[in-house]
Amino acid sequence: MSDDEEVDAIQDWKILTQDVVPKRGDKDFAPDGTLVQSQLLEDSRNAMYAALAVRRGHTIKQELVAIWYPERKEAYVPHLRGPYFKDIGRPSSSPSNKIQAAWLNPIETVYLCERGSVRIFLHNDSYERYKTRILQNYIQKEKSQGQGNNFDDDDDEQFDFESNLVSLSLAHLYALAFSHDSTLVGKYQVYSYLKRLGYLVLDFKDSTTRQLDEYHKLVENKANESSISIFQALKSYTLSLFSSKVSNILLAKRHYFTYKSIFRSLRLIPSYSTYDSLKKLKEPTENKLTPCFDVWKPTPQFSKKNPTQPDFQIVIANTNQSSFPSLSQIQELFNSSNHMLNSNTTKNTPATIKNSSSGPSKREIRAQRAKERYSKLDPKIQRSIDYNKLKDKKFKFGNSGRCFIVALIDNGVVNFVNLSEGDFSLAGFGTDDLQELSSNPNERIDHGIVW
Amino acid sequence: MGKRSKNFKELYPNPVPITLSTDAYGINLPDIIPHNPISWLIFGLRYLQIQAKSIPSNVVRVDFEDDVFKVLDPTDMNRLWSHGFFGKGSLSRSDPNWADRTSARLGLDDDTQQGRNASEEITKQRREERKRFKLERAKVQNLELKQRQGALNEDEEVELNDLRETLNNLKKIVPARKAISTTSNSLREEDEVLLIEGLDNLEYLQLQAVESFYLKFALGAIDIFEQNESLSSLELFKKCNSIDSKFMLNYVVYHHFRSLGWCARSGIKFGCDMLLYKRGPPFSHAEFGILIIPTKQEFINWIDVSSVARVVGGVKKNLVLCYVDEPIEDIELSEVSDIASLLKLYKVTEILYRRWTPSKSRD
Amino acid sequence: MTLIKKVKENLIHYNLWKSVQEHDSKVLSGFPPSKLIIDDEDNQEEWVVPKLMTDKDFSIEEIESWFVQIEKISTKRPARITIGLVNDDATIVYYFIHDGIVKPRQN
Numbered sequence: 053m054s055d056d057e058e059v060d061a062i063q064d065w066k067i068l069t070q071d072v073v074p075k076r077g078d079k080d081f082a083p084d085g086t087l088v089q090s091q092l093l094e095d096s097r098n099a100m101y102a103a104l105a106v107r108r109g110h111t112i113k114q115e116l117v118a119i120w121y122p123e124r125k126e127a128y129v130p131h132l133r134g135p136y137f138k139d140i141g142r143p144s145s146s147p148s149n150k151i152q153a154a155w156l157n158p159i160e161t162v163y164l165c166e167r168g169s170v171r172i173f174l175h176n177d178s179y180e181r182y183k184t185r186i187l188q189n190y191i192q193k194e195k196s197q198g199q200g201n202n203f204d205d206d207d208d209e210q211f212d213f214e215s216n217l218v219s220l221s222l223a224h225l226y227a228l229a230f231s232h233d234s235t236l237v238g239k240y241q242v243y244s245y246l247k248r249l250g251y252l253v254l255d256f257k258d259s260t261t262r263q264l265d266e267y268h269k270l271v272e273n274k275a276n277e278s279s280i281s282i283f284q285a286l287k288s289y290t291l292s293l294f295s296s297k298v299s300n301i302l303l304a305k306r307h308y309f310t311y312k313s314i315f316r317s318l319r320l321i322p323s324y325s326t327y328d329s330l331k332k333l334k335e336p337t338e339n340k341l342t343p344c345f346d347v348w349k350p351t352p353q354f355s356k357k358n359p360t361q362p363d364f365q366i367v368i369a370n371t372n373q374s375s376f377p378s379l380s381q382i383q384e385l386f387n388s389s390n391h392m393l394n395s396n397t398t399k400n401t402p403a404t405i406k407n408s409s410s411g412p413s414k415r416e417i418r419a420q421r422a423k424e425r426y427s428k429l430d431p432k433i434q435r436s437i438d439y440n441k442l443k444d445k446k447f448k449f450g451n452s453g454r455c456f457i458v459a460l461i462d463n464g465v466v467n468f469v470n471l472s473e474g475d476f477s478l479a480g481f482g483t484d485d486l487q488e489l490s491s492n493p494n495e496r497i498d499h500g501i502v503w
Numbered sequence: 504m505g506k507r508s509k510n511f512k513e514l515y516p517n518p519v520p521i522t523l524s525t526d527a528y529g530i531n532l533p534d535i536i537p538h539n540p541i542s543w544l545i546f547g548l549r550y551l552q553i554q555a556k557s558i559p560s561n562v563v564r565v566d567f568e569d570d571v572f573k574v575l576d577p578t579d580m581n582r583l584w585s586h587g588f589f590g591k592g593s594l595s596r597s598d599p600n601w602a603d604r605t606s607a608r609l610g611l612d613d614d615t616q617q618g619r620n621a622s623e624e625i626t627k628q629r630r631e632e633r634k635r636f637k638l639e640r641a642k643v644q645n646l647e648l649k650q651r652q653g654a655l656n657e658d659e660e661v662e663l664n665d666l667r668e669t670l671n672n673l674k675k676i677v678p679a680r681k682a683i684s685t686t687s688n689s690l691r692e693e694d695e696v697l698l699i700e701g702l703d704n705l706e707y708l709q710l711q712a713v714e715s716f717y718l719k720f721a722l723g724a725i726d727i728f729e730q731n732e733s734l735s736s737l738e739l740f741k742k743c744n745s746i747d748s749k750f751m752l753n754y755v756v757y758h759h760f761r762s763l764g765w766c767a768r769s770g771i772k773f774g775c776d777m778l779l780y781k782r783g784p785p786f787s788h789a790e791f792g793i794l795i796i797p798t799k800q801e802f803i804n805w806i807d808v809s810s811v812a813r814v815v816g817g818v819k820k821n822l823v824l825c826y827v828d829e830p831i832e833d834i835e836l837s838e839v840s841d842i843a844s845l846l847k848l849y850k851v852t853e854i855l856y857r858r859w860t861p862s863k864s865r866d
Numbered sequence: 867m868t869l870i871k872k873v874k875e876n877l878i879h880y881n882l883w884k885s886v887q888e889h890d891s892k893v894l895s896g897f898p899p900s901k902l903i904i905d906d907e908d909n910q911e912e913w914v915v916p917k918l919m920t921d922k923d924f925s926i927e928e929i930e931s932w933f934v935q936i937e938k939i940s941t942k943r944p945a946r947i948t949i950g951l952v953n954d955d956a957t958i959v960y961y962f963i964h965d966g967i968v969k970p971r972q973n
Contacts, residue, residue, distance in 0.1 A: 082969060084648050084651065085652070086648070086651040086652050088651045245861070246861060249861050249862055251861070290550075294554050298723065299736075300720060300735065300736035300737055300740075300841070300842050300843075301719075301720060301721075301723040301736060302720060302721045302722075302723075302843060303521070303721060303722050303723055305558055305723070306558060307524035307553050307554060307556075307558055308521065308523050308524060309523060309524060309525050309532050309553075310523070310525075311517070311518055311519065311523065311764075314519060314521060315762055315763065315764050318721055318722075318758075318761070318762035319762050319763075320721075320758060320762065320843060320846055320847065321755050321758050321759040321762070321846060321847070321849060321850070321851055322847060322849065322850045322851070323759055323850060323851040323852070323853075324850065324851065324852035324853065349864070363864075364859075364864075369805070371805045371806065374805075375801075375802045375803050375804060375805065376803035376804065376805050376807075376808050378798075378801075378803075379796075379798050379826045379852060379854070382854055447790075447791070448790075448821055448855070449855070449857075450855055455855075457859050460805060460809070462805070462806075467809070467858070468858070468859040468860070468861060469809070469812075469856060469857070469858060469859060470855075470856075470857040470858070470859045471854055471855070471856060472854070472855040472857070473854070473855075474823060474852075474853030474854055474855045475853065476759075476760070476763055476765075476853055477763065500763045501763055501764045502763060502764040502765055502781055503518055503764035568867075569867040569868070569872075571954075571956070590955075591955045591956050591957065592956070593875075593876075593956045594875070594876070594879050594880045595880070601879065601880075605879075637904065637972075638904075641904070691882070691884050692884070692885075693878050693879075693884070705875070705879055706879075709955060709956035711954050711955050712954065747920075747954070768955075769953065769954070769955040769957065771919070771953045771955065771957050771959070772957070772959075
């Protein structure tokens with residue numbers, strides 16, 4: 053199966069009922085008049101029902117409860133338990149240190165409830181009064197025993213949720229959480245999909261101002277560098293003495309000594325250079341697109357308060373509401389992305405999935421051999437190989453690495469697209485790494501020319 | 504693979520149909536070592552030596568006929584093809600090899616392999632192998648259907664297993680290069696005509712409007728004639744705009760990539776506007792598929808872009824969206840006198856479009 | 867060389883068809899060197915309609931008019947015709963147009 057087909061394939065429930073993962077069979081092509089195909093379908097359906105019928109519940113020890121506050125459109129989690137809160141939840145500020153609680157936004161609430169991790173109830177006055185009682189209790193204890201002491205809370209008053217509050221069904225929760233904002237359903241779809249794959253997801257934070265600052269610094273630094281050597285100036289002057297121009301023929305009639313110099317003389321069409329979008333920020337367009345989520349790959353150390361740079365940033369688009377973003381919208385999104393201008397990382401290059409099961413794959417063997425061949429080469433040649441590889445990477449993934457992901461929702465089906473800042477001329481910012489690897493680091497050359 | 508690329512580099516050493524003076528006269532300009540005054544002297548002498556010689560020129564004739572740009576002379580056809588892969592043979596898949604292929608097909612050649620190794624022949628063999636595979640597969644599928652219906656007898660069961668093995672072997676076979684056999688049917692009338700009248704080259708090299716304009720305006724490497732009258736760059740410019748309503752958009756992007764050294768060709772076979780090759784079609788498959796979008800265009804359908812992306816991605820190429828900023832004021836083409844200045848009013852911006860699969864990016 | 871002549875040349879000298887004929891300067895008939903689809907009859911006559919790739923006018927009415935025209939010429943309405951789209955780089959791509967729904971072919 054090609055990569056694309058693999059991703060789009062529907063979940064095969066029969067895998068759950070088998071001990072061995074079956075080989076992929078041939079696709080059924082058309083009805084053939086026998087019962088075999090319908091039997092296969094029936095078996096698959098039954099496997100799905102069997103998987104769904106498995107009894108699910110909550111363990112009392114790990115029980116997690118949330119109370120939905122309709123006026124706030126948020127859920128309150130009085131006792132945080134479990135691994136879910138690395139990225140989920142906004143800590144609740146409380147006068148007592150003893151209270152470690154958090155507020156969940158509508159999307160986080162529905163996610164935790166839908167996966168069965170949280171039991172959710174509707175808020176009412178009786179709970180509010182209980183909260184106040186408990187808080188006052190803690191404050192008194194802290195006053196008398198000092199804040200450092202970890203006093204027992206075993207004899208604390210317990211709240212009987214079942215008897216005092218309305219338990220919310222999932223359908224009821226959906227209505228309460230999403231009805232005030234129709235975009236939330238789409239956002240939830242994308243959020244829950246990424247969470248189920250193990251990603252860490254937070255709300256998007258705009259970095260336009262920081263990018264602008266860094267850009268101004270880059271411009272200042274560049275102005276201080278000398279650009280053209282006297283040598284090059286002399287060269288081009290003498291060349292012009294010997295050339296003649298024919299009207300409406302671009303390439304001057306003269307002697308040429310390299311093809312690179314011919315290409316240089318042919319450059320004419322102005323083109324976008326990396327970070328140009330920061331040159332003059334236009335007025336924010338009426339239909340400015342705002343990204344929704346910052347996303348991190350699963351990692352054991354993650355701090356909500358001080359997160360590292362996100363691995364991906366997601367914009368949500370709906371095919372029946374918006375058209376493909378315009379160039380200004382795309383560039384506005386680049387400008388707002390969490391990107392460090394001085395770094396030369398082209399992130400989001402696809403990682404190879406490590407196949408730990410049966411020894412090195414063919415690809416890994418080939419890569420190992422290539423590495424060995426490479427190590428035996430002359431350092432000059434090694435540099436030129438590295439130079440060309442880096443160039444290829446820049447053509448394919450972008451020069452700067454500025455990019456964002458569009459989660460495209462089309463009638464309920466989500467697909468993801470990466471839009472990256474391209475730059476085939478490679479003549480401006482972001483080419484320091486190329487310059488270092490080039491055969492003549494002292495001469496500013498045209499990295500974009502592929503010859 | 505290494506050997507093949509070495510051959511191609513020798514066969515196609517020049518990216519444009521312009522002759523370097525160093526190649527024409529075999530005089531090499533030495534490197535200058537800045538602090539060594541002797542190297543300056545040697546450089547200066549050689550430089551003046553070359554400047555004294557005439558500028559090498561090799562202009563190809565192109566005729567505008569039947570609404571298309573044609574190169575008729577076989578040497579010229581070859582020059583434009585092998586120096587940058589411009590144009591397409593009107594009766595070939597890419598390089599103009601109709602005469603060689605037909606010679607081989609009609610048994611007129613002397614086994615010199617030129618017609619027999621054409622990419623068309625390789626494709627033909629592949630297609631025939633595939634046809635044979637499909638016939639065997641159809642037999643297997645018919646028997647499998649009988650099996651599902653419970654109507655298979657013993658003999659047929661054995662046959663089914665044999666056929667399955669045959670299929671597996673067919674999958675593994677690497678088709679060997681065979682000599683071309685003339686078609687088993689008797690010669691067509693059409694071929695008899697060719698034989699009688701002598702194999703005249705019916706094929707010409709056809710250039711697209713953007714290619715013709717680039718070769719004329721940018722390189723000065725061709726002369727264009729319409730009804731034996733030569734066309735100036737300006738006249739050609741107006742003609743190209745009249746035959747292609749999107750000429751300016753297409754040309755701006757074409758010139759942008761060609762001037763960076765890329766070989767840019769038609770994207771018709773993969774549903775996009777242009778294909779970019781690093782060295783050229785014989786060397787490797789194209790790396791990039793280009794979709795041209797006027798920046799001012801207001802509504803672009805997601806479905807349209809993702810359809811192109813799907814096709815381009817399916818053939819393992821990378822999709823690049825090329826936005827073109829057009830000059831703010833409307834240009835009256837008949838009043839243009841300086842083409843270069845007009846072109847400088849445009850701007851190209853590249854956006855890379857890639858499919859992202861979250862399930863694969865977790866490490 | 868008009869559009870129809872370009873497609874005719876391509877069919878004869880590139881695709882090696884036999885007995886290619888023009889009809890009313892609009893439609894071509896001929897015989898491909900081998901069956902176009904496995905289920906075809908041997909030596910089946912094929913119909914080709916030339917069109918410019920850049921021609922934005924394309925409608926069901928136009929397609930229907932081709933079927934009707936061919937029916938007039940051959941006294942039988944064809945089950946399938948082929949459209950030959952001429953591109954500016956001399957590539958001609960051919961697509962089948964069937965009269966009605968057909969079972970999709972296995973790849």
